[in-house]
Amino acid sequence: MARRVPIAPQAVDAPLTCSATFIVVTISRTAPDAVSTVRSALASVSDLTKNVSIRDLNASFACTVGIGAEVWDELTNGLPRPAELHAFKEVKGGKHIAVLTPGDVLFHIRAERRDLCFEFERQLMDLLGDAVEVVDHTVGFRYFDVRDLLGFVDGTANPVGQAVPQATLIAAEDDGNAVGGSYVVVQKYLHDLRGWKGLGVERQEAIIGRTKLENIELDDAGEEEQKAHKTLATIEDEEGTEHDILRDNMPFGNPAASEYGTYFIGYSKKLWVTEKMLERMFVGVPEGKHDRILDYSRAVTGSTFFAPSADVLDGLGE
Template sequence: MGGRTPIEPQRVDAPLTSSATFLVLSVKLEDDAAINTVRSTLASVEGLSKNVSIRDLSASFACTVGIGSDAWDRVTRQPRPAELHPFKEFHGKKHTAISTPGDLLFHIRAQRRDLCFEFERQLLDSLGDAVSVVDETVGFRYFDVRDLLGFVDGTANPVGPAVTDSIVVTEQDDPASAGGSYVVVQKYVHDLTAWRNLSTEQQEKVIGRTKLENVELDDAPGGQQQSHKSLATIEDDQGEEHDILRDNMPFGSPGSKEFGTYFIGYSRKLWVTEKMLCRMFTLDRDDVLCTFSDSIG
């Protein structure tokens, strides 16, 4: 019966699917009518999801909604989560983790592309001119859960009971936001030509895993450039490791020659994702440039 059971609303840990749409919208925050439309539509997301998922209950349709810092107070009229704030840009020597506009995030996923399309159509019809589309990215599963760089993506995700421990805010963390989760997205465009000019060994040193077998490599010696795997391992001041849940997906169009990875990370503690991103962009494993308090939220 599991394949015929609709996925509960806002299930961050919904199954990985073959298709996803990442939809970011801006809300007319100064317009009372727009706010009312947004609030009414968000209240109806469960019903919209059922309208779509009932067409194929085996397709694992799910939609998770995120509300941004700037829109939270006007849209929800609820206490603010303890760590919620506008995204802070992280500047590295070559790249920047940018901050872009966006008040609402819809993470729409299913095994069938048409279900994602139909839900998005009904959703935007309901929202009307209360919102504007900031970004719409369609992701797809690439072979055996690999990114377009050719490596398996998501190996470090928590599994089993560790998923809930990593992504769900607890009463002890923040009573007003217990049961929620923080989400951060970034849209990365890859220079595949430059990447393919690297040898497989060079690529593996960058990622920290073997390309074919997905076997974890040892950390580079001190003083040498650390791999993505090493930089993305986050510990607090007491040495306890913290995980996030990634549901990244490749996107791209050979015709437009734009290819990349849509990063989406859910976490119980926002500072964990922020520190991970800061390390990735500043290449600073010693946290000289990436200092976040682990006592928040």
């Protein structure tokens, strides 16, 4: 019997670092050979990663690549599509909207040092050249003890240890055509910090569902009451089994321009889990009782990607 060769995933489970860069691009439809240029660049990501990471092996450098539904077929030369891969689903609530914005390829770059992220971006964009148009470029940073700019610890509910690959990486029994891959949803949120600070700590804690200083989880609201963010972001299936996603959110901002925000990025082996979370936040449970954090945090982008295994990515240039 032939021995099954393990499939190497991308660095979906790379540790949260001090610096991260999120680049979303679309493929140019006017540049000659744009698709083949992008395909070749994606196949070179592992080599670029080695070139940069060798400069500081303790910096936890990593880059994860996601491919959008609209370009999956042409970028992968017709590889089977992951079962759940489709464009980001815009969610319209009674008051807020999770908007859909363009995005063919995502690069999630992270390291303990900003200069390593910068150097990787430089080499990557040299390879891509005119073949792509950058539709979003966001530089994130770690804020104190892993807090967002609203002042609360972010990512407390993330899976840890062996629960990380179980929540994020597709196994053969999940989808034989997408083994080792992960669905990725990204959204860029802008915060109304002045309005948020005007609420007072107790009101903020009720909205988030945790204490601000100690990060202690608060009791859930009643069945018909306005639920906290932590409750709406908890997803269970019909059998009552809880499903996790891995959030690698990062704060970003420019005080001189009064811009403050959070870049949400969620990895999951089941896309419906993240989509259900957004539906609960924007539509509300019960309907009409949306996540009150959205009154102070507005989504300005929304895209869905699939991060194939490293083996698939490396093979795109063949």
